[in-house]
Amino acid sequence: MAKRHLGSAVYIAGLGIALACSGALTPSAHAQTPRPISGQPEAGTPEILVTARRRAEDPQNVPIALTVFGGAELDKQNVFTIDQLQRQAPSLQIIGNNPRNTNINIRGLGANIGLQNDGLENGVGVYVDDVYYARTGQATFDLIDIDHIELLRGPQGTLFGKNTTAGALSIYTREPSFEPDVRADATVGSRGSYQVRGSASAPLSDSVAIRLSAAQTSHEGYVFNTASGRRINDYNNFSVRGQVLAELGNVKIRLIGDYGRQHEDGYAPVNTGIAAERATPAGVTSVIPNGITLRASRAGYVLPAIDPFSRKVDLDVTPQARMEQGGGSAKVDWTLPNHILTSITAYRFWNWSPRNDADGTSLPILTAAYNESKQTQFTQEFRFASAGKHTIDYVIGAFYFHQSLDSHNLTSYGSAAPIWLLGADNPRNQAALNGFAVTGDSTLRTNSYAAFGQATWNISARLALTVGARYTNETKDGTFVQTVAGASLATLSPADQAIAVATRAAFGAPNAYDIHTNESNLSGQANLSYRFSDTVLGYATFARGYKSGGLTLTNVAANVPKTIAPESIDHYEIGLKTRTADHVATLNLAAFWTIDRNYQATISDPFRTTTYVSNVGAVRSRGVEIEGTVAPVTGLTAYGSLTYLDASYRSFKDSPCPIENVATTCDLSGRVLPGAPKWSAALGGEYSRPVSGKVSAYIGGDYSYRSGIFFAANLSKYSYIPGYSLVNARVGARIGEKLDLSLWARNLFDQHYYTVLQPGAFNTGLITGYLGDPRVVGVTGRVHF
Template structure:
């Protein structure tokens, strides 16, 4: 903060000339329209799309990085008001979310392990808003508020961005305050009682100070009906406000103070009956038999009837906000930038973790509170010499406090246990685990990037980063039960004594079943390490409109600590402390690219090919424990992602623009010998040399059990969530109407994803089939007024966003469906 203060003092001593002119709302809208399609050129004679991907303003076509840009106007008209919808326009971007906390952003199939979130590791894709790194990925589920553009950077970016980003970055830039008074209002109404309102106002408070205020509210009835509560689930209830105060202290010094507050309170996120597959459990302990024993039937076995029957409350309320101060001081040859920020995140969930209307796991939730502070300093040359540079330092400190709980119900014994205890509901009924989880994360880095112009056309750009990470945590689980038959409280200190005090072998078996289901444990993991990473890019300007580049990057994703509980050791009363930490990922990335424009910049074609090797890939495993909901982290030997991408746009005239973007992604485990087994190889007795593993999907019987391996070798198999082929395509056509410059227009946006696995270890039961989605719009615009009707998922395609397995290897597969067809009308105006 001292440098920021120095810049403030410097600003007070500089003379106060007239500020530079700021674009009018009309010119700002024109820039929005110019950047509407991903990488789409403006009409001949218009300016280039300007981005700040490399921490300076420059033409997107001259940046030697695989990057896609979507302007605010395009986000508004396509309905891409959050990251989940944005992925339909970005073939290399994957977003997964079973609820806001358990969300992940991946680029080219890499970034974060698939599955439930573990607080002790980081994302590999950086998420930035106005230069501020956002430490909790739950923020990405909120609506975009007054966004000017979104930049999607693919590949490692650690030598330019504050936090190390091994897979890429989402760089969101909001509209800045304006010295020309302006206002924007957008109102949308649609089916499912969809109502969305956005508004912003900006203008001067003096000749030196400008203010911008923005707000957004989205409401929608849920698309899934819960027959138990009579409520519609998966609703929208997002509200956000943002304020920015710009002070031009002088011609060379300015500060922007920003603050935001957002709250989201949906009734989500539910998964429910999708299908049933056969595991290796005895047939009497698989889903069909278990459901019959309770005379239970789901309300529908067609998941696209969109009905469920939860027997526990569900919600995903989160609150997020913060303040930041950004200062820019033009020193002549270079600009000094300071980014100071404080942010918080409050997560208050409720879940029905068994996914059905039986009391198996009635509570499984992890309310969390995060606070973060960050400080970034950068010095960037102003591009006047053969040798340009960016150097910087970044500090980040984060704390997370989580209060976890899990409660088993009266049906848990039959679903999770075997033998005599399976027939006694009291064995697990009311079994409760109360967890205290604390996390402290400190990161510091210095980084730099050079741009050396050997000639006017040939540039060499080396970069270097030195990074220090320190993580510490605390995890304690206290297990208790109070019912008509059992009463105890087990901690890490007394669990061995409680086991020894059991009076009979049967009592010891019962107690063992209880503490294996919810294990009392306490540990305090620690991790710290320095690492050095870097990259080098060679770029060549073949002509003013053809640019080629090649990059090698060596990057690291920080090591982590396990904060979701550890597997039991051989005594079954303690934990395997050797699994407390997970090693850093080491990344080698090779990339070549070509950025081209033809026909007087009406046609853009950008190509990129890459090969990325990740060593010690951070993955989630579960040791084949059938009653474990959350696994722990471990390192897979090696993962590889390779492929190619293209972005094209064609604007033959002012009336028509078209785009087609695509990605081929071949992402596989190269070496992962100790992976969790898929459901068809789980749930049986432990395999051994005497009793080798049974065939996949072979259920056991009373006389002949099936045998399951403790772990599976999935080397050579595909990473979860990754389609080999992904495309986005569409365009817009307009015709003039009247004499006042009005236009009638129609637009189409489509996307396609080929099939992908929805399980960390590929399973025959959890493949999500390829599907296409189509969105259309038609409307009229004139001046600052735009009104249009829209339909999303025109053909009402039935598809899943994700599939999961019910804990316990019962064979039940549950799913979260994508949105059905929706439609509505949007009216926007600016003045």
């Protein structure tokens, strides 16, 4: 069935492209409207044009909460990953312990932080050149040759291909140009860091141009493994992209192919503390049974000193991660009388292959623990939009998405497992666990169809009403099979064999199931905007969002539901966008209130070494955002933003309790949502001044702050990450736009901070965490001609 749907979609896409090309009667010379490249312009310069409403617009005229990052500004600030991007966007949170388990949230919503679940969709849509990326791991590669990035906050389902309930991160790369364009930069820095990036574009004829971009980034490990004597948690990324642009009469065709690879020894947590006690609801405390200290003592293992920011671990398995992704897309814009017909056809793949030391020691407790994934996706989108400004402007479209995701999980136990896990190292326990392996294989097939539309009624020159709707039908088919294997138990007595069999069953037993969902939904929004003056725009929005249900594709207890209900979102927002008449300054405000019912949360069960997804009731996200830019004098630009966020569980009565609580379930209703800082802020700017001829010297800096958050869904006090501030700085010189040489520092004051903090494996009381990057100082040279 899925293959037939896929073949039909490919045929329709090919037919649409063929029809579009048939309308190109004669080639014409290129007549491209210049696109500015700075997101924080100086006085009098034009802003970036955004396509948040599927037409090129000044962002100050778009009545939604929207932040724009210019590619040139990102280059100046040495921002080359989306993780670094969040330092300048307080409402954006990117949290995870590796690319696969990265979660992107906006205003506290999108995905419950923790391990990624294959059977769930993401609430924040990531798009690169209008192509939807279904797995967040696909977005963790280097950003290269970026034109601009748009961060849209709030539900966006009525215009974007895939339904996105919390917002969208739209990344746009530079198109091929019909004038020769060459850009390159090289960086060397401390801690073995280097980066080389380059792009070149040139015309092949009056109607065809090409562009090639590539980047290689690397740094040495930020953590030292005492067991192997090697540095780990390094970074090694290679990315390449090729493009062809053809403008044939009234048809514009853009073909893109890209490939990325990350090969790293990385993603090992450090030990941050030991939880020794737990308490009953009445406050009676007791020692955590079979804790880490007792286990280490009976195994004869000396626990490393708790000193997380010495950046040392003691692991017998070197953590590794191998990730590859790539794909191709074809975008065709066919200009018709007063309309534009757009077709976007894309295929992508993503492969993830890690190796972990899940026990966190140099003992052979777990000899293997990993989850490999192989994903492919096909998307087809059609849009038919009015062109120009009319009494009624509209866009209608259709979207098809197919995903195939196969995962392979392996957990195998070594010779130290009996003493560590069972408390005794004897022949029976050795036979039961040493060499015992549990394998889990899952498949997911998703087919999603949608029709969407949005219309704006320009009631007057100042007042406009926008309404939109989206109908979605989505099916998910999943399978899960768990198998076990181990050494023969024939040498044991019948009594010991029975005990060994029961021991193995406690760690893994054969299991298999098939599961299916089929859902349909109608969502939409209404937006009323009023222009108080040429420089002040106000708006109010109501949106009904929808996030499809999911499947649990792992080994869970029999009483855990294997299907997850869809989320339903009611979103209210008011905002004000202002700008001075000379464009010297902007100041935008937004206040929002969002109720998310049937919230899908990743639950870690402290009494079973597993996680699963469940609907926990309702959550609420509300707050205020303020952001602005200013260029008061020639050469000086500055930006600032502040977010106050109040995100909480409104109903979560049966949460598994954290490790410090003896009770089986806890009521978290009214408690703060994990991963949602109450206060976030960003501030930065740059001042440049001519020193000789075309040579200008400059100095710049960026500051970001986030208040404390809980990482675990059950709000364990041991998962609380304190707030922290980061400062980046740069100083350098430029010769026009041709040459730039800078000295820079990231995390200038070498701030110690965590990105993840949580109880470790086996519920032993050991607390582990992932550290933020230390200070790195470097030199970058950049040319453009």
